[in-house]
Amino acid sequence: MSLAERKINHASVEAADRRYNIHPFTDLAVMEAAERTVIASAKGNYVYGEDGRKFLDGLGGMWCVNIGHGRDEMAEAIAEQVRRLDYYSPFDDLTSAPMATLAEELARRAPGSLNRVLFTTGGSTAADSAIRLIHHYFIRKGEPTRKHVITRDKAYHGSTYLTASLSDRGYSTDWMAEGGFIHHLSAPGLYRRPEGTSEAEFLDILAGEFEAKILDLGAENVACFIAEPIQGSGGVIVAPEGYLKRMHALCRKYGLLYVSDEVVTAFGRLGHMFSSEAEFGIVPDIITCAKGLTSGYIPAGAVIMSDEIYDVLSRPGTYFNTGFTYTGHAVACVAALKNIEIIERERICERVREIGPYFEERLAPLAELPLVGDVRGRRFMMCIEYVADKERKELFGDDIRIGKRIWRHCQKRGLLVRPLAHLNVLSPPLTLERDEIDFVAGVLHDAILDTADELAREGISFG
Ligand SMILES: Cc1ncc(COP(=O)(O)O)c(C=O)c1O
Numbered sequence: 001m002s003l004a005e006r007k008i009n010h011a012s013v014e015a016a017d018r019r020y021n022i023h024p025f026t027d028l029a030v031m032e033a034a035e036r037t038v039i040a041s042a043k044g045n046y047v048y049g050e051d052g053r054k055f056l057d058g059l060g061g062m063w064c065v066n067i068g069h070g071r072d073e074m075a076e077a078i079a080e081q082v083r084r085l086d087y088y089s090p091f092d093d094l095t096s097a098p099m100a101t102l103a104e105e106l107a108r109r110a111p112g113s114l115n116r117v118l119f120t121t122g123g124s125t126a127a128d129s130a131i132r133l134i135h136h137y138f139i140r141k142g143e144p145t146r147k148h149v150i151t152r153d154k155a156y157h158g159s160t161y162l163t164a165s166l167s168d169r170g171y172s173t174d175w176m177a178e179g180g181f182i183h184h185l186s187a188p189g190l191y192r193r194p195e196g197t198s199e200a201e202f203l204d205i206l207a208g209e210f211e212a213k214i215l216d217l218g219a220e221n222v223a224c225f226i227a228e229p230i231q232g233s234g235g236v237i238v239a240p241e242g243y244l245k246r247m248h249a250l251c252r253k254y255g256l257l258y259v260s261d262e263v264v265t266a267f268g269r270l271g272h273m274f275s276s277e278a279e280f281g282i283v284p285d286i287i288t289c290a291k292g293l294t295s296g297y298i299p300a301g302a303v304i305m306s307d308e309i310y311d312v313l314s315r316p317g318t319y320f321n322t323g324f325t326y327t328g329h330a331v332a333c334v335a336a337l338k339n340i341e342i343i344e345r346e347r348i349c350e351r352v353r354e355i356g357p358y359f360e361e362r363l364a365p366l367a368e369l370p371l372v373g374d375v376r377g378r379r380f381m382m383c384i385e386y387v388a389d390k391e392r393k394e395l396f397g398d399d400i401r402i403g404k405r406i407w408r409h410c411q412k413r414g415l416l417v418r419p420l421a422h423l424n425v426l427s428p429p430l431t432l433e434r435d436e437i438d439f440v441a442g443v444l445h446d447a448i449l450d451t452a453d454e455l456a457r458e459g460i461s462f463g
Helices: 010-020 028-033 072-084 097-109 123-141 161-166 199-217 243-254 275-280 307-313 330-345 348-368 402-412 434-457
Strands: 039-043 046-049 054-057 114-120 148-152 182-185 222-227 257-261 286-289 301-306 372-378 381-386 418-420 423-426
Touching: 054 434, 072 330, 097 114, 097 301, 097 330, 114 123, 114 307, 123 161, 123 222, 123 257, 123 286, 123 301, 123 307, 148 199, 182 199, 199 222, 199 243, 222 243, 243 257, 243 275, 301 307, 330 348, 348 372, 348 381, 348 434, 381 402, 402 418, 402 423, 402 434
Parallel strands: 148 182, 148 222, 222 257, 257 286
Antiparallel strands: 039 046, 046 054, 114 301, 286 301, 372 381, 381 423, 418 423
8 A cells, every 4th residue: 555545544643643753833742632623634624533423624725725725627637737848947948838827817816017037936035035125125136225025913824934034023033033134014904993982083093103204224324115905914903094095105215115914915815816906905016925826725825026127127137036846737738727727717806896795794792792802804814812801802712722622612512713823713614604604603602612611610710
């Protein structure tokens, strides 16, 4: 029997996992002892445990399985491409039909003059490449001092050394942030805005902070601003109305480039192929994307840049020093093309715009329950924030692991959500039906109440 076909039972998977496999972003000491949920298969909006348990996929894999799991036509497209051309180098003058076609299709759908595509292996490598090529761009343009990058607290741009530093300060790797070339602004979340400020006043504060930072660094030293249209992993943070437009206008005023990290928000999650312009009214200079690009069936990412940037990078005598072995991998590009075809054929963006408000509406009443401080998000990108004290918005201590507790109660009832410290995040497949939305809301309701009982039994206070 081949290695790939080997059927292994739950106990042996758990043992192998515990002994050899390192999980991303986890407390390794806790993980040593933790039980595993072994996911064996997936179809549509559901995933199945190796022990036969069925779960509704409330997190779309990891913000990525936009078209739902286990599509036969996707499997066939991928298999056919492997048979025809598994992989070949994208370097020098070599290309392939899937890579060239996908670049064209992305350029057609991206806003403004964003017509030039560099493929990467995922979201981190897309954001990392974007910053590197922006530095390169300003050197070529004769503005070599433009090096500083402005980002925000609660951002998540990836897990390379550079992109971890671009992310929330909690991930930051010392010298690139604080004293280096990366600078964090406040997160724009309304729930935790300064006491007594209106949404409009908060917007002024945030824009003022950005402008002051640019002036403090000297505009001639600042390269770009990078932002997710809605911050995802930081807790689905929706900024005040008009925020992205204000930030974009300040970028234009001071000559900074604007990088829109659409790794989560593109390919339908907010109801558009790209959300920067369609949802927020801005045309950035660069869009980075991944995840929903292939709906997670095969890893892939892309940096989509404007013709203006490309024109500088392609000046004679300028060598473009960025790329990967798997840039434009033929199988990944075919998966992306099939994914785009399915999203458009099934009118998935339109469906998200139609059903998304129902998802928001069904989750909103959870805010009345104990433990729940805030329910927020937009369309198929939602989040629940838990607090120990609703009035003061005080968080539980980390040792309470509140997000994980509720997640566990959800799992018992057949729903997978994402536990993130004091949050549960929801980013289901975009094919979720209304009755499944009802199920998600019902399970969360019961899981929250069960967790409140559990805390009360343990003598942990909340209110
Ligand atoms: C907005 C955003 N950018 C970048 C990334 C990193 O993508 P990847 O994990 O594919 O490297 C993520 C991952 O969650 C993300 O949410």
